[in-house]
Amino acid sequence: MTGAAIRATRGATPVCLALSFGLVLMGSVEAGEPFxxxxxxxxxxxxxxxxxxxxxxxxxxxxxxxxxxxxxxxxxxxxxxxxxxxxxxxxxxxxxxxxxxxxxxxxxxxxxxxxxxxxxxxxxxxxxxx
Incomplete structure (x- = not known):
């Protein structure tokens, strides 16, 4: 892997984590308490x-x-x-x-x-x- 590819991969990880965390939060808010x-x-x-x-x-x-x-x-x-x-x-x-x-x-x-x-x-x- 080139240095640019490694930097791009490292930069993508925080973005992916942030998106994943946001989706988890949205799912838990949507679920709410059961009927x-x-x-x-x-x-x-x-x-x-x-x-x-x-x-x-x-x-x-x-x-x-x-x-x-x-x-x-x-x-x-x-x-x-x-x-x-x-x-x-x-x-x-x-x-x-x-x-x-x-x-x-x-x-x-x-x-x-x-x-x-x-x-x-x-x-x-x-x-x-x-």
């Missing part, structure tokens, strides 16, 4: 007074006394929510009555039910909408 299934009491404590939304198409606002406000593609609706058998049950809107398992990872929440894709969203303070 865990919530119990009935945890569902009530987590959702009461909060909004679950995909930040684009829909939002569920879980009000007091089981009141539910929905927004789907700009259309508002109302209904009721309750917890039964460690599942979140929603009544009202175009989808009628349906129940979900609630899985959580930090502010990210998935509403899961057998035979369907989960509704994925974030849990936040209710936002003002027109």
């Amino acid at each position: 865990r299934r919530l119990t009935g009491a945890q569902i009530t404590a987590s959702l009461s007074g909060k909004e679950l939304t995909d930040e684009v198409h829909w939002a569920y606002v879980f009000g007091k006394a089981g009141r539910l406000t929905t927004v789907s593609l700009g259309t508002r609706g109302t209904g009721f929510w309750r917890v039964r058998n460690d599942e979140l049950c929603l009544d009202g809107g175009p989808d009628g009555h349906r129940c979900f398992q609630v899985w959580s990872s930090g502010q990210r929440v998935e509403l899961r039910r057998e035979g369907g894709l989960p509704d994925e969203g974030i849990l936040q303070t209710p936002q003002a909408r027109r």
Whole structure:
């Protein structure tokens, strides 16, 4: 190997290490904490007074006394929510009555039910909408 080739190889090593370290950090941030299934009491404590939304198409606002406000593609609706058998049950809107398992990872929440894709969203303070 020539002197120039050796210097080029030595210069590349720190760059490769820095890139590798960056990729490892990105992977660990992306992974976050794992999803865990919530119990009935945890569902009530987590959702009461909060909004679950995909930040684009829909939002569920879980009000007091089981009141539910929905927004789907700009259309508002109302209904009721309750917890039964460690599942979140929603009544009202175009989808009628349906129940979900609630899985959580930090502010990210998935509403899961057998035979369907989960509704994925974030849990936040209710936002003002027109």
